Amino acid sequence: xxxxxxxxxxxxxxxxxxxxxxxxxxxxxxxxxxxxxxxxxxxxxxxxxxxxxxxxxxxxxxxxxxxxxxxxxxxxxxxxxxxxxxxxxxxxxxxxxxxxxxxxxxxxxxxxxxxxxxxxxxxxxxxxxxxxxxxxxxxxxxxxxxxxxxxxxxxxxxxxxxxxxxxxxxxxxxxxxxxxxxxxxxxxxxxxxxxxxxxxxxxxxxxxxxxxxxxxxxxxxxxxxxxxxxxxxxxxxxxxxxxxxxxxxxxxxxxxxxxxxxxxxxxxxxxxxxxxxxxxxxxxxxxxxxxxxxxxxxxxxxxxxxxxxxxxxxxxxxxx
Amino acid sequence: xxxxxxxxxxxxxxxxxxxxxxxxxxxxxxxxxxxxxxxxxxxxxxxxxxxxxxxxxxxxxxxxxxxxxxxxxxxxxxxxxxxxxxxxxxxxxxxxxxxxxxxxxxxxxxxxxxxxxxxxxxxxxxxxxxxxxxxxxxxxxxxxxxxxxxxxxxxxxxxxxxxxxxxxxxxxxxxxxxxxxxxxxxxxxxxxxxxxxxxxxxxxxxxxxxxxxxxxxxxxxxxxxxxxxxxxxxxxxxxxxxxxxxxxxxxxxxxxxxxxx
Ligand SMILES: Cc1cc2nc3c(=O)[nH]c(=O)nc-3n(C[C@H](O)[C@H](O)[C@H](O)COP(=O)(O)OP(=O)(O)OC[C@H]3O[C@@H](n4cnc5c(N)ncnc54)[C@H](O)[C@@H]3O)c2cc1C
Ligand SMILES: Cc1cc2nc3c(=O)[nH]c(=O)nc-3n(C[C@H](O)[C@H](O)[C@H](O)COP(=O)(O)OP(=O)(O)OC[C@H]3O[C@@H](n4cnc5c(N)ncnc54)[C@H](O)[C@@H]3O)c2cc1C
Numbered sequence: 262x263x264x265x266x267x268x269x270x271x272x273x274x275x276x277x278x279x280x281x282x283x284x285x286x287x288x289x290x291x292x293x294x295x296x297x298x299x300x301x302x303x304x305x306x307x308x309x310x311x312x313x314x315x316x317x318x319x320x321x322x323x324x325x326x327x328x329x330x331x332x333x334x335x336x337x338x339x340x341x342x343x344x345x346x347x348x349x350x351x352x353x354x355x356x357x358x359x360x361x362x363x364x365x366x367x368x369x370x371x372x373x374x375x376x377x378x379x380x381x382x383x384x385x386x387x388x389x390x391x392x393x394x395x396x397x398x399x400x401x402x403x404x405x406x407x408x409x410x411x412x413x414x415x416x417x418x419x420x421x422x423x424x425x426x427x428x429x430x431x432x433x434x435x436x437x438x439x440x441x442x443x444x445x446x447x448x449x450x451x452x453x454x455x456x457x458x459x460x461x462x463x464x465x466x467x468x469x470x471x472x473x474x475x476x477x478x479x480x481x482x483x484x485x486x487x488x489x490x491x492x493x494x495x496x497x498x499x500x501x502x503x504x505x506x507x508x509x510x511x512x513x514x515x516x517x518x519x520x521x522x523x524x525x526x527x528x529x530x531x532x533x534x535x536x537x538x539x540x541x542x543x544x545x546x547x548x549x550x551x552x553x554x555x556x557x558x559x560x561x562x563x564x565x566x567x568x569x570x571x572x573x574x575x576x577x578x579x580x581x
Numbered sequence: 582x583x584x585x586x587x588x589x590x591x592x593x594x595x596x597x598x599x600x601x602x603x604x605x606x607x608x609x610x611x612x613x614x615x616x617x618x619x620x621x622x623x624x625x626x627x628x629x630x631x632x633x634x635x636x637x638x639x640x641x642x643x644x645x646x647x648x649x650x651x652x653x654x655x656x657x658x659x660x661x662x663x664x665x666x667x668x669x670x671x672x673x674x675x676x677x678x679x680x681x682x683x684x685x686x687x688x689x690x691x692x693x694x695x696x697x698x699x700x701x702x703x704x705x706x707x708x709x710x711x712x713x714x715x716x717x718x719x720x721x722x723x724x725x726x727x728x729x730x731x732x733x734x735x736x737x738x739x740x741x742x743x744x745x746x747x748x749x750x751x752x753x754x755x756x757x758x759x760x761x762x763x764x765x766x767x768x769x770x771x772x773x774x775x776x777x778x779x780x781x782x783x784x785x786x787x788x789x790x791x792x793x794x795x796x797x798x799x800x801x802x803x804x805x806x807x808x809x810x811x812x813x814x815x816x817x818x819x820x821x822x823x824x825x826x827x828x829x830x831x832x833x834x835x836x837x838x839x840x841x842x
Contacts (some may be wrong), residue, residue: 270595272745285679304762329722329723329724329725329741329748329750330713330723330725331723334717350760353708354744355726355743355744356744356763358708358709358710358725358741359709359710359725360715361710362678362708362710362713362714362717363713363714363716363717365679365715365804366679366682366714366717366718370804371677371679371803371804371805372677372678372708372710372804372805373805374678374708374709374710375707375708379629382582387808390830392810393596393600393601393705394596395813396600396812396813397601397602397810397811397812397813398810398811398813399602399606399807399808399809399810399811400807400808400809401805401806401807401808402805402806402807402808403804403805404803404804404805405803405804406804418646438720438722441721441722441723441752441753441756442722442723442724442750442751442752442756443750443751443752444748444749444750445738445750445751446747446748446749447746447747447748447749448746448747448748449745449746450744450745450746450747456826463841479727487841487842497745505728505742505763506742506744511596511702511704511707512701512702512761512762519841520836520839520841530596530597531596534596534707541839541841542816542819543832543835543836545828545832549823553815554821556816556819557816557821558819558835559818559819559820559821559822559832559835560817560819560820560821560822561821561822561823561824561828561829561831561832562821562822562823562828563823563824563828564824566830567824567826567828567829570827570829571827571828571829571830572829572830572832572833573829574829575829575830575832575833576833576836576842579833579837579842580842
């Protein structure tokens with residue numbers, strides 16, 4: 262059976278969920294061979310094997326942390342040459358897309374970015390994209406070279422499928438360009454203890470209607486009662502009420518949770534671009550004409566300062 | 582020493598319009614007004630600021646697109662860019678990411694550059710990979726997705742806010758930079774700027790000027806094919822209630838019925 266390269270996104274050996282989803286999708290088109298780079302790469306093997314990786318190619322070098330993107334492209338290219346895969350799948354993070362794109366030109370292939378689904382087709386993998394702020398769904402194929410496809414988080418349910426996951430050392434020689442962009446300092450993001458925004462099953466977001474940084478406490482309280490991640494509109498972020506890393510939308514994160522709760526958010530096209538594919542959408546807004554209500558499964562026209570705390574109490578009471 | 586800055590700007594259909602696809606599954610450009618991709622305004626802004634801080638600098642804006650794409654160039658010129666290059670050729674219709682990056686890279690090389698500045702992503706294709714591809718093709722460092730950028734003594738520095746960390750980056754020129762919408766508000770063109778833009782030079786190049794063959798680009802040269810494009814079915818109208826004191830409880834009832842609690 263054809264092999265499919267899967268680029269592993271991990272933090273010190275802890276595999277992030279979008280990679281496990283990729284393994285599930287990869288199995289539809291072939292046998293997943295995972296590529297894990299950097300510090301802790303070997304520690305990813307158990308989780309990857311558990312989810313279907315027949316092989317795990319690993320390599321660590323200081324270059325991965327000290328320089329931007331290119332060392333990882335060099336390594337993925339080395340893996341590509343070692344394996345001759347039928348496709349290369351990469352998680353659609355900002356960095357993942359850049360790695361994938363550079364690899365695609367190097368190997369003379371086309372690229373599809375931000376796929377939300379993947380199937381085997383007669384002429385190679387068929388990718389589904391959700392475009393124009395999720396108002397259209399397209400199906401595309403790479404028709405030249407080896408398909409390079411980046412896949413958004415929450416595009417597939419993670420399925421366990423134990424496989425050998427044999428660890429092999431990947432041999433990499435870095436190109437001259439690998440050391441072109443130095444990373445001179447790195448400040449890791451502090452963990453909030455809440456689920457990762459792009460991976461969360463439930464996202465609770467606040468917008469301009471929240472009216473102040475201190476008021477985000479009521480959004481957080483609702484999120485915590487539901488075990489949810491917290492999101493924000495750009496208006497709330499630009500006002501300095503919540504960190505940019507929590508922004509949902511075109512220039513923020515795109516989320517596709519089971520449940521999205523928008524409070525005090527009007528539903529501008531750029532915000533919708535980041536949340537319109539959520540399975541169930543709920544909004545609380547005092548303006549009955551707000552465009553967000555066109556999207557909702559359930560909407561409450563009301564003051565969020567009344568509705569949200571009441572909802573939080575009720576959730577807590579029902580959860581006991 | 583003069584600093585040559587090339588800013589790549591894309592002409593895109595207005596996101597607030599009713600965007601859709603033409604029969605050949607490329608973007609329908611006739612039905613919706615086009616404009617300078619809003620995220621490229623941030624690239625123009627940073628280019629102007631870097632130029633203003635340099636002894637001697639020139640800002641050239643570059644677009645690959647149909648006739649109307651001149652509008653995007655005019656907007657950038659009216660913000661303060663010095664000159665513009667328009668790559669236009671009927672054979673470009675339907676060009677994909679790989680092809681676009683090829684045309685842009687050849688045009689940048691022909692124009693001459695020390696620094697290329699792009700937006701973080703276009704507002705239509707939204708791939709966010711063209712800047713990295715330009716760096717790959719030009720063989721220069723990529724310093725991408727910056728929320729803060731500065732250039733001094735032949736070195737570009739910037740801050741990249743990633744998923745798990747915030748990084749400080751540094752590279753020597755020549756380099757390709759892309760900036761996010763956190764990099765600083767873009768200026769509005771002044772009346773004077775708009776008038777001045779009318780007199781600024783706009784060069785037009787076609788594929789032969791760039792020594793690119795027609796079959797390398799356009800639908801014919803594309804590395805990807807779109808098989809179908811379907812409008813997402815309208816959501817079935819949801820339940821909307823007015824809060825009369827019980828709104829939170831009603832919502833909780835709905836969430837429970839959907840097994841979220
Ligand atoms: C290129 C570009 C990229 C962009 N990217 C993004 C992006 O990634 N994400 C994003 O979100 N936006 C983005 N935007 C901005 C976007 O266009 C909107 O300006 C933004 O989403 C508005 O945020 P909002 O809904 O919080 O604010 P508003 O539109 O001001 O809406 C606030 C809402 O809160 C309601 N409200 C007020 N008080 C209360 C109350 N007490 N109780 C209940 N409801 C209340 C109001 O009725 C109103 O509907 C982008 C814009 C551009 C041009
Ligand atoms: C909905 C949609 C989905 C698409 N999906 C794919 C796909 O999966 N694979 C594929 O190969 N092609 C795809 N395309 C085509 C692709 O978008 C175009 O080829 C495009 O010109 C380059 O990609 P981008 O607009 O996504 O650029 P991005 O990488 O998002 O743009 C980043 C920056 O590059 C610069 N730039 C991009 N294009 C131009 C230009 N024409 N002129 C000047 N500067 C420019 C701008 O500075 C911009 O801010 C898609 C197009 C659409 C409309």
